[in-house]
Amino acid sequence: PREIVDYELGIDISEFQGSIDWYAVKADGIDFAFIRCGGRGYSKGGIYDDSRFYENVQGAKAAGIKVGVYFFSQAITPYEALEEASITLDKISGLGIDLPVVMDWETGGGYRTWDLYGQDFANVITAFCSTIAQNGYTPCVYLNTSDINSRLGGYSGDILSRYKLWYAYPYSCYSDGSFYQEGDMIPPRSFYFEYWQYSWHGDVAGISYDTDLNIRVIGKTTVTDPANVMTATAEWEVRRILRHRVLSRRLRVIRRRMSRIRLIPRIPRNLRIPQNLRLNRQVNQRILKAEQIRLQGTHRLNRRGKEQLLKDGYRNTG
Numbered sequence: 001p002r003e004i005v006d007y008e009l010g011i012d013i014s015e016f017q018g019s020i021d022w023y024a025v026k027a028d029g030i031d032f033a034f035i036r037c038g039g040r041g042y043s044k045g046g047i048y049d050d051s052r053f054y055e056n057v058q059g060a061k062a063a064g065i066k067v068g069v070y071f072f073s074q075a076i077t078p079y080e081a082l083e084e085a086s087i088t089l090d091k092i093s094g095l096g097i098d099l100p101v102v103m104d105w106e107t108g109g110g111y112r113t114w115d116l117y118g119q120d121f122a123n124v125i126t127a128f129c130s131t132i133a134q135n136g137y138t139p140c141v142y143l144n145t146s147d148i149n150s151r152l153g154g155y156s157g158d159i160l161s162r163y164k165l166w167y168a169y170p171y172s173c174y175s176d177g178s179f180y181q182e183g184d185m186i187p188p189r190s191f192y193f194e195y196w197q198y199s200w201h202g203d204v205a206g207i208s209y210d211t212d213l214n215i216r217v218i219g220k221t222t223v224t225d226p227a228n229v230m231t232a233t234a235e236w237e238v239r240r241i242l243r244h245r246v247l248s249r250r251l252r253v254i255r256r257r258m259s260r261i262r263l264i265p266r267i268p269r270n271l272r273i274p275q276n277l278r279l280n281r282q283v284n285q286r287i288l289k290a291e292q293i294r295l296q297g298t299h300r301l302n303r304r305g306k307e308q309l310l311k312d313g314y315r316n317t318g
Contacts, residue, residue: 005186008032009179010214012070012197015052017207022056022063024206029179032066032099032216034166034195037091039072039104040084042111047087057095068099070142072106074113078127085131092137100140100164103128105147122155129163140164140195148191160191166214167193170200177203180215193217 009029013020014036025033035057036050060067071088075081081103088101103125107113116124129139141163148156169187174180180198187196195216202213 004183004220005215005217006219007180008216008218010034010195010216011202011204011207012036012212012214013056013207015050017209017211019052019208020056020059021206022059022065025060025204026063026065028205030065030204032068032214033060034068034070034099034102034214035060036104037069037071037088040074040080042074042106042108042113045074045076045080045112047083049091053091061096066098067095068102068140069097070102070104072104073128074111075105075124075128076113076116078123081124081127082131085128089132089135089137097137100138100166101132102140102142102166103132104142104166106142107147107151117151118153119155121151122159125159125163138164140166142166142168142197144168156191164195165191165193166195166197168197171198174199174213175201177201177210179213186215186217 008031010032011025011030012034033056035053037053038047038049040047057067057069069088069092071084073081073084075084084103092101105113105125107116125141129141132139141159143152143165144167148160152159167187167189177199179202186198195214197212197214199213200210202211204211204213
């Protein structure tokens with residue numbers, strides 16, 4: 001038997017993605033977005049705002065993208081979690097949020113949250129999520145495998161039975177920027193997750209920087225194959241399809257990146273420029289200033305608008 005997943009494509013973003021063309025994001029197949037509203041510092045614990053939160057919410061909703069919100073949490077006590085939830089509720093009031101409000105709790109070496117385990121951790125999550133629920137929103141918590149199995153441990157069943165899970169578990173096959181496609185596998189886990197963050201390196205139209213990619217698992221259908229033994233011909237066909245999917249995924253990324261490249265036509269080698277002109281290498285300058293030049297190659301703009309010079313050679317021929 002095999003499972004077919006009914007899903008939606010999504011992203012999560014913050015001010016670090018810069019100015020976003022949300023209509024281009026929608027046209028690229030994105031259905032939803034989790035948008036950061038603020039956070040707490042991972043060392044001293046100060047609260048900060050996301051400078052593009054309202055801009056991103058308005059842009060996403062105008063483009064027809066469903067919006068959820070997350071707060072980057074570094075809470076180590078229930079009181080701090082309650083403070084973070086209160087700030088989040090104040091920011092999202094009246095915005096018409098479509099999806100859950102997420103406690104994006106994270107840790108690592110040097111983080112103030114590093115020593116939080118067991119019941120203390122469960123109490124922190126409960127303080128945030130219960131406050132969100134009491135105010136009419138759907139609470140959700142962002143966790144990885146270690147958070148669930150090691151930090152929560154025996155308390156994970158209770159937490160995950162009460163609150164939605166946004167599961168962080170990137171697959172390396174998406175590190176080229178490609179999207180999840182129909183037929184791709186999701187992590188087989190004993191616990192249920194509605195949202196899965198499968199890549200930290202998404203290449204999304206309308207966004208100039210790498211973007212986290214997610215899917216929303218809407219449902220699953222189990223299909224039972226009529227035979228358990230695969231013939232040699234059928235096995236070859238399956239392998240051919242899988243190879244095709246990999247190539248299609250890579251080609252999609254290449255086409256998306258090529259669409260952002262602006263090429264400057266090659267200059268004929270025998271072109272002679274008047275002596276009173278000098279070379280100006282700005283991309284949009286129409287007048288090339290030089291005594292005599294020989295350009296081999298082309299200029300292009302990379303995805304962040306910065307000029308790059310490829311195989312260019314300049315030589316005086318006089």
